[in-house]
Amino acid sequence: MATDTTRIVAVDTYDIRFPTSRELDGSDAMNPDPDYSAAYLVLRTSADGPEGHGFTFTIGRGNDVQVAAIQALREHVVGRSVAEVCADPASLHRDLVGDSQLRWLGPEKGVMHMAIGAVVNAVWDLAAKREGKPLWRLLADAEPEWLLSQVDFRYIADALSPDEALHLLRRGKEGSADRAAELLRRGYPAYTTSPGWLGYSDEKLTRLAHEAVADGFRQIKLKVGADLADDIRRCRVARAAIGPDIRMAIDANQRWNVAEAISWTNALAEFDPYWIEEPTSPDDVLGHATVRERVAPIRVATGEHVQNRIIFKQLLQAGAIDVLQLDAARVGGVNENLAILLLAAKYGVPVCPHAGGVGLCELVQHLSMFDYVALSGTTEDRVIEFVDHLHQHFVDPVVIDDGHYRAPTAPGFSAAMHRASIDTYRYPQGDFWVADLAQQQNTEVPA
Amino acid sequence: MATDTTRIVAVDTYDIRFPTSRELDGSDAMNPDPDYSAAYLVLRTSADGPEGHGFTFTIGRGNDVQVAAIQALREHVVGRSVAEVCADPASLHRDLVGDSQLRWLGPEKGVMHMAIGAVVNAVWDLAAKREGKPLWRLLADAEPEWLLSQVDFRYIADALSPDEALHLLRRGKEGSADRAAELLRRGYPAYTTSPGWLGYSDEKLTRLAHEAVADGFRQIKLKVGADLADDIRRCRVARAAIGPDIRMAIDANQRWNVAEAISWTNALAEFDPYWIEEPTSPDDVLGHATVRERVAPIRVATGEHVQNRIIFKQLLQAGAIDVLQLDAARVGGVNENLAILLLAAKYGVPVCPHAGGVGLCELVQHLSMFDYVALSGTTEDRVIEFVDHLHQHFVDPVVIDDGHYRAPTAPGFSAAMHRASIDTYRYPQGDFWVADLAQQQNTEVPA
Numbered sequence: 001m002a003t004d005t006t007r008i009v010a011v012d013t014y015d016i017r018f019p020t021s022r023e024l025d026g027s028d029a030m031n032p033d034p035d036y037s038a039a040y041l042v043l044r045t046s047a048d049g050p051e052g053h054g055f056t057f058t059i060g061r062g063n064d065v066q067v068a069a070i071q072a073l074r075e076h077v078v079g080r081s082v083a084e085v086c087a088d089p090a091s092l093h094r095d096l097v098g099d100s101q102l103r104w105l106g107p108e109k110g111v112m113h114m115a116i117g118a119v120v121n122a123v124w125d126l127a128a129k130r131e132g133k134p135l136w137r138l139l140a141d142a143e144p145e146w147l148l149s150q151v152d153f154r155y156i157a158d159a160l161s162p163d164e165a166l167h168l169l170r171r172g173k174e175g176s177a178d179r180a181a182e183l184l185r186r187g188y189p190a191y192t193t194s195p196g197w198l199g200y201s202d203e204k205l206t207r208l209a210h211e212a213v214a215d216g217f218r219q220i221k222l223k224v225g226a227d228l229a230d231d232i233r234r235c236r237v238a239r240a241a242i243g244p245d246i247r248m249a250i251d252a253n254q255r256w257n258v259a260e261a262i263s264w265t266n267a268l269a270e271f272d273p274y275w276i277e278e279p280t281s282p283d284d285v286l287g288h289a290t291v292r293e294r295v296a297p298i299r300v301a302t303g304e305h306v307q308n309r310i311i312f313k314q315l316l317q318a319g320a321i322d323v324l325q326l327d328a329a330r331v332g333g334v335n336e337n338l339a340i341l342l343l344a345a346k347y348g349v350p351v352c353p354h355a356g357g358v359g360l361c362e363l364v365q366h367l368s369m370f371d372y373v374a375l376s377g378t379t380e381d382r383v384i385e386f387v388d389h390l391h392q393h394f395v396d397p398v399v400i401d402d403g404h405y406r407a408p409t410a411p412g413f414s415a416a417m418h419r420a421s422i423d424t425y426r427y428p429q430g431d432f433w434v435a436d437l438a439q440q441q442n443t444e445v446p447a
Numbered sequence: 448m449a450t451d452t453t454r455i456v457a458v459d460t461y462d463i464r465f466p467t468s469r470e471l472d473g474s475d476a477m478n479p480d481p482d483y484s485a486a487y488l489v490l491r492t493s494a495d496g497p498e499g500h501g502f503t504f505t506i507g508r509g510n511d512v513q514v515a516a517i518q519a520l521r522e523h524v525v526g527r528s529v530a531e532v533c534a535d536p537a538s539l540h541r542d543l544v545g546d547s548q549l550r551w552l553g554p555e556k557g558v559m560h561m562a563i564g565a566v567v568n569a570v571w572d573l574a575a576k577r578e579g580k581p582l583w584r585l586l587a588d589a590e591p592e593w594l595l596s597q598v599d600f601r602y603i604a605d606a607l608s609p610d611e612a613l614h615l616l617r618r619g620k621e622g623s624a625d626r627a628a629e630l631l632r633r634g635y636p637a638y639t640t641s642p643g644w645l646g647y648s649d650e651k652l653t654r655l656a657h658e659a660v661a662d663g664f665r666q667i668k669l670k671v672g673a674d675l676a677d678d679i680r681r682c683r684v685a686r687a688a689i690g691p692d693i694r695m696a697i698d699a700n701q702r703w704n705v706a707e708a709i710s711w712t713n714a715l716a717e718f719d720p721y722w723i724e725e726p727t728s729p730d731d732v733l734g735h736a737t738v739r740e741r742v743a744p745i746r747v748a749t750g751e752h753v754q755n756r757i758i759f760k761q762l763l764q765a766g767a768i769d770v771l772q773l774d775a776a777r778v779g780g781v782n783e784n785l786a787i788l789l790l791a792a793k794y795g796v797p798v799c800p801h802a803g804g805v806g807l808c809e810l811v812q813h814l815s816m817f818d819y820v821a822l823s824g825t826t827e828d829r830v831i832e833f834v835d836h837l838h839q840h841f842v843d844p845v846v847i848d849d850g851h852y853r854a855p856t857a858p859g860f861s862a863a864m865h866r867a868s869i870d871t872y873r874y875p876q877g878d879f880w881v882a883d884l885a886q887q888q889n890t891e892v893p894a
Contacts (some may be wrong), residue, residue: 031547033547035548059547061548062516062559065516065559068512069558100480101482103477103511104478104506104509104558106557109754110510110556133684154728155702158734166721232571257600257605258604258605259604281757283754283757284760285554285761286761287605287761288868308730310728313731314730314734357535362665373664379465
């Protein structure tokens with residue numbers, strides 16, 4: 001490849017918003033009216049051949065701020081050698097996280113960090129396409145030493161040394177070919193949140209819970225936290241629908257203070273919840289540790305809003321969580337998620353990723369599948385969230401089969417959206433939003 | 448005021464950047480070339496009379512992202528009754544922090560949260576101007592019950608209950624008139640970072656350290672963390688210049704892992720550093736606790752990058768810090784800083800605010816002065832950072848007198864910049880930057 005002079009020539013950005021708030025799908029105690037959105041980017045190169053696709057998921061307002069943050073990273077990306085950055089995505093990750101001026105806006109958290117994750121993920125998408133492999137396979141085939149080189153140990157070395165990480169990666173190689181074959185045969189276990197959104201009637205909850213079990217899911221999830229009496233009723237309805245053997249997780253979406261998290265969760269204990277998710281602020285390591293101690297044997301889960309590997313490190317150090325819910329588009333991309341998967345493996349805590357939203361299922365399956373094949377080596381007590389939302393907009397959508405994610409085989413990170421979806425849902429100039437605005441203006445009541 | 452129909456009619460925003468990277472002022476181990484900047488806003492109202500001014504401090508790139516984030520908050524601000532929002536800034540603070548869609552971009556951290564802080568602070572500036580008082584005086588004169596109503600106890604009630612907070616505020620009232628008089632007479636103690644930037648020669652360090660002592664400062668601060676041999680030499684030079692009785696803090700700007708923080712700090716112990724500031728990631732509560740245990744009696748300080756009250760709460764709960772360095776423009780404005788001051792008072796940890804940058808000295812003095820007059824009631828072991836940077840751009844700049852901040856008497860939060868400074872340093876259209884670009888183009892070497 002010494003003659004490969006291909007360069008990244010542009011970072012095209014798109015503010016894409018889907019009008020999901022018109023339905024109650026996706027509503028929870030903290031997020032009553034999300035418009036599922038993506039700050040989406042395409043890395044264009046100087047040659048024919050694959051582009052890199054990546055995005056940040058948001059829930060509507062502020063998606064433009066997220067796009068502006070991605071644009072602020074352009075100067076680090078445009079002009080890079082495609083061969084070099086794909087051979088070593090950590091080089092870009094390091095430059096983005098290390099930009100001393102942009103770092104002030106975090107560091108490594110919130111809008112700027114999510115933008116970094118989107119760009120880094122797009123590079124991994126490009127790298128996997130160039131290798132002709134789905135991302136999970138690229139990672140699982142990689143040498144432990146190379147994977148190690150992709151991890152930033154700054155601020156986590158007190159919990160996980162590079163030597164320990166290398167040992168874990170080498171151990172993960174043992175039997176990995178067999179597990180890859182098993183993965184391709186059986187897929188990776190999923191659970192579904194579709195029955196449990198707030199705002200559904202008991203009848204709809206019952207019907208969807210029955211369907212989930214019939215579809216092969218062994219776990220469902222209910223949103224809780226708005227009203228305790230409602231939650232008791234809904235948990236009773238759901239447990240009656242699924243019977244005692246299907247796991248039922250509950251999710252409070254950060255609604256509570258520590259004391260409230262403990263009392264509310266225990267008030268639902270009779271329905272045998274498998275885990276309580278996001279009982280309080282994702283920043284509150286010590287709060288989660290207290291909650292966990294006081295609601296056992298109900299497990300404590302969090303992660304979709306955990307900002308970076310440093311908070312995850314502490315959640316593990318403090319024994320604050322039973323289940324680690326990484327998110328593919330919240331932290332600094334695949335590189336940081338490798339660090340998080342390694343930390344989870346070190347502490348023996350199962351990873352059950354957050355998904356749903358726009359394209360999060362598509363991304364995160366690759367991380368869990370790599371973890372199964374070549375790191376933790378198991379799917380025991382591990383499930384990937386599944387929500388049946390918006391997959392039709394993706395070129396390589398997830399496929400669920402008998403309660404399992406089928407392993408993707410197309411090259412890349414499954415991040416690319418259809419051009420028609422982009423054109424329709426770009427905000428505010430896409431066809432949908434133009435028509436929507438015209439309709440709103442026609443139906444406005446004169447003052 | 449029943450007839451006061453004044454409304455906020457506009458949020459004007461400005462991307463203001465000063466070319467400070469051309470000097471070595473402000474350089475440290477993590478931030479080698481900052482261009483001190485402000486994402487600045489003006490709340491305009493429908494009546495003649497005061498405007499509200501606020502800003503986020505950044506160090507250059509990304510200031511545009513910060514401006515975009517402030518603009519994303521406009522719909523919550525424009526149209527509000529000025530009398531109502533000034534009577535209860537918490538109402539706006541709550542709406543901004545609680546925007547369920549924007550919340551996804553944090554929650555309560557990074558770009559979006561700093562934007563919220565800028566807008567909330569601008570409302571407090573407006574409120575203080577309307578009362579004809581400097582902000583510290585408005586806060587110190589307020590009733591404890593009203594101050595309590597300005598605090599969001601979500602996610603901190605396990606460490607500080609509203610009842611405890613009310614008790615602290617009532618206790619703070621005792622003797623407050625005497626302390627206000629003392630404050631107006633003597634000012635509030637400052638320390639100076641001016642001698643200690645990386646990149647200064649030993650001669651300049653010595654000269655500036657002598658000047659600091661001559662100017663009445665009882666504490667200076669040195670940047671460390673780039674090179675241990677250099678740090679040992681610079682600490683020796685500084686200690687020799689100031690003698691044994693002046694306090695010398697050191698500041699690593701997050702440069703280290705936990706183990707490195709411990710060994711490096713202890714390697715400088717012979718120079719009797721008063722505190723080690725930002726030894727590691729601001730997110731690492733448990734890491735700071737470990738560092739503190741292992742470097743005692745050297746104190747551990749952090750806060751300028753601590754994202755919100757929830758991390759501060761844990762730093763206090765874990766006994767991880769000796770000194771709490773709040774920042775006026777990092778968290779969600781005065782409302783959240785009231786929560787942080789109350790937490791510090793509860794745990795008995797002195798607050799020594801971060802300042803410097805653009806206008807941070809101007810803002811933060813009000814918070815410390817309120818704390819002295821009507822909350823902690825003491826200035827013992829408390830100092831506000833002072834850096835002699837960019838004050839000339841402010842309408843009501845800080846005044847340092849014999850090593851003390853003189854208490855401001857002009858109404859407001861001291862946040863307003865001169866119109867001429869805005870016009871000159873707006874990026875990229877301000878006069879300075881236009882001329883700078885033209886000069887760069889003239890001096891470009893042909894390829």
